[in-house]
Amino acid sequence: MAEGKNAVMSIDRRISLITLGVADVARSTAFYERLGWGRSSASQEAITFIQLKGIVLALFSRAALAEDAGVENTPVGFSGITLAHNVSNPEEVDAVVDFAISCGATLVKKPEKVFWGGYSGYFADPDGHLWEVAHNPFAPMDEHGHLALPE
Template sequence: MEQRISFVTLGVRDLVASRRFYVDGLRWVPELEVEGEVLMFRAGPLLVLSLWDRGHFEREVGTLADTTGILPITLAHNVSTPELVDAVLAEARAAGASEVAEGVQREWGGYTGYFADPDGFRWEVAWNPGPVGQLVFPPVADTT
């Protein structure tokens, strides 16, 4: 098996609310939309984020765990400066993010904050100056 991820699929309670947040609020453009069932976004060159209605998700994947508290997964969006962390967090808040943890300087040298989508999935917005951070950041276009 190749070392890569092709899809990240999240089972969501209210696909309409998720659409409103991601499409109307964050201005993401869907690659595929099946009303009442699934919403898919290109999230990278070889990566798709799929938001799947929980009922359809459960019928295919199996019974979902009943949990409380924060789900044990985060999604991350890396940016090129600490200031952009704050700007993306403000954009998420304006889009209706249910919770926003302001950006803070981390002991490992980066600057990060979090927001939650309508289902409580946590998104980390990060400026990571280290080598691993550079692995996931899009290359800067040469303007010379």
């Protein structure tokens, strides 16, 4: 990194961990385990860690998360954030949404063709966190199952 007052800094393009503030850690952990996402041995009673492909998902008390961040824990409608799970084809979108519903998710938007040329639907986890399940024909998955955007 350059020194001086005109130094330019950049942050590496990655997200290491996403923490969802939840009402009941045990209930939310059980939901994600029903999806087939096992918890890490690093988990504790107050927090669950789930290793995903290239990222970690954490489940932590919403009140404790707000306290940790130093913000007020106020109820909100739409938080302005969705999580996405991309898949290889529209049939897989339907299958993943149906499976999530069978595990206790709530259907928010039935999968359908969307304005940008793909196919997607939305479900909410037990705490209302929105998950989009999408097939994007313009951004295929790489050999590791990661979304591969054009340069």
